[in-house]
Amino acid sequence: MCSHLVFKRAIYYSFFSPPQCHCQYLLRFPLSTKTQPKELPFIADYLISSFGFSLNRALKASADSHLTTIKSPAQPEAMVKFLTDTGLSHSQIKSVVSLQPALLGYNADEILRSKVREMMEKGIPGEVLVQLFRYNPVVLQLQDTLARLLFWRDFVENKDKVLLKVISRNPFLISLHIENHILPRLNLLKEYGLSNNRHMVACLVTNYGLTNKHMVWVIGHCNLDHLRQILDLVEELGIRRGSKKFLSGLIAIANLSICKIKSNVEFFKNTYGWSQEEVCAAFRKYPLVLRLSEEHVRSTMNFLMSKVGIEARNIALRPLLLGCSIEKLIPRYNVLNTLKSKGLKKRCRLQLACLASEKRFREKYVMPFEKQVPGLSEAYEADVAAFGGKVPVSRNRP
Template identity: 45%
Template sequence: MSWFLAKRKISFSFFSSPYHHHQLALLTPLPRQSISTQSQQVKEVPFIAQYLISSLGFFPERALKVSTNRRFVAIKSEDRPESVVRFFKDTGLSDDQIKTTLKPKVRELKDGGFSGELLVHLILYSSAALLSKNPLSRLLFWRDFVGKGDEALLKILQRNAGLITYDIDKYVVPRIKLLNEYGLSNRDIAGVLASYSNCMRRGLEPLRQVLEFIEELGIQRESSMFKGAFKVVHASSKDKLKGKVDFFMMRYGWSQEEVYYAFRKFPSVLTLSEGNVNLKMDFLTTKGGFKPRSIASQPVLLGYSLERVLIPRHTVLSVLKALGLKKKYSLLTACVISERRFRELYVVPYEKDVLGLREAYAAAYGIKVSV
């Protein structure tokens, strides 16, 4: 874009890159009613909100909020109870399950302390799992295990509804004990379950192999780094991780120790796809001036978006250097900071010297530039 450097009479391309009714026995809606807002405006209470109030003990304000969930929006009138049935069917339940199984399960859960909004979300996230044997005892186990209240439990079940189906003594406890042996506390395990995929469904031996391999890579179980590494690679198998080690060694000439070092600094390096790595390595070596082996000491560079971080930031830095405005720079330093901070340090101070710099950089992020 020749206009980009019009003031310096230099042109370049900034962002080029190759690169029915019986089933509703458990639903007991209130008579149609209304509530008043502070401004005394009368609003009709949605049918599903009435159900939440009457059957599950919600406060009106909370019932109205929950009723806006996209899964509930279609349930607009008691004149159309089939919409409620459809909701339960959408969660994986059959007509017979809704009629004969879900109702007693719901009653059992309510008696066990799982009521109100918590019960609604349990049905929302894992209704099929609630039909399994002894869901209450398993829910009580997980509630105690998480130990941070119902919101934390719901967050885990939202991502891992199947937890309610696992036999605690035969399946869950052995895995927890194994993870404890490798330094992960129950709180750490709960964090993995809340933020990542379900490590409890891994076979015990594959899970052990991954833990052992993390140690082989040079991170001891006593180290705080071990927990972070496990969170990143727990969904992988030992064979896949070893295959990625071989990939870096054969494709880019890294030594085994360099791969291990890169993993210790940035565990996600062994979870990136080969295609992803190849694109970024190609850019960093052909445009960024890096040697393949030197990237092993800065592996986090491979974790940044090529189009939204590496290319635009490198280009800005290169231009500033070419114009003598920035004699020395570190691409890694420029990448680790936020997008706003990058603009504050590398774009705004040089707008007068490089015409169009702010507009071109903003365009890469789809940002509207104020005039």
């Protein structure tokens, strides 16, 4: 019975019942509906005290079938000891348990020790195993973990340091089934001349997140029919199959729909008068041009055409400019324009200036001219701040 109904009925009886009935009724229906807190499962308390889990996370983890039967610290501490013996630091073990708390419920003697021993016998270095525990501990639950590791070690030409980078930067790649996911896609790529594993490995270990993410998607997740259509489209857009640029073109547009890619092509044609050849020329030089948002392209093209004075068709020959943000373009253009107006630098290529790192740009275009143009550095920093960029660190000054 709801508490507010109980309260109303109690009030009713207080007026229309004999006094002796009042206490009896109130005792039968207490006003408080709060329940006593349940005792925490042992493993939930252990996760909170030993690994800093929140109450909600600990309770959710404790419901895992591998953890529900744990009633003492013996089992989880045995696993922690095993992880320590494998070579993981305390912080790494904490990271592993945070990612995969169910690992504490596994029998280190019967399952994991035998797997680790077998991997080491096959030449898988301990460092690789540490990274597996740290970045993707769930893979150790798979029956064919060793076969997957051997495949990827062969893929990177038995270079353990490269294998370490592949695992650490793509932690779930090794979870993908080799026969069902990886090989069909790699075989299709070979049909289009992409048989050099080194180029693909370079994409897997690069620090550039977009390239890394899209390479994993291409070889592990992309629908085969879609992948074939994308490969054909890359060729139609002017990049010869088997060339070094072909993989870059594929990665740039692989996760876009065919309709979206064709829509982007038509956008450049209809809005800026680019021909099919000019679109292809831009794509060959800068494949990411076809995944830029219309809003970004409009603002950048407007600045380049109206302020810098570059014709729309000439921008197709320098498409890297479209990849630059307005926050970088405007301050750097202003510096180059100042130097040119004062005759201090006759040839100022905006594209080269915008591709330079912040440090390199200041060293080449700002610092050498601060005496001839007093306040140049301050004006540049003010422009960067005004357009939402990061203000350069002043210690770079001579």
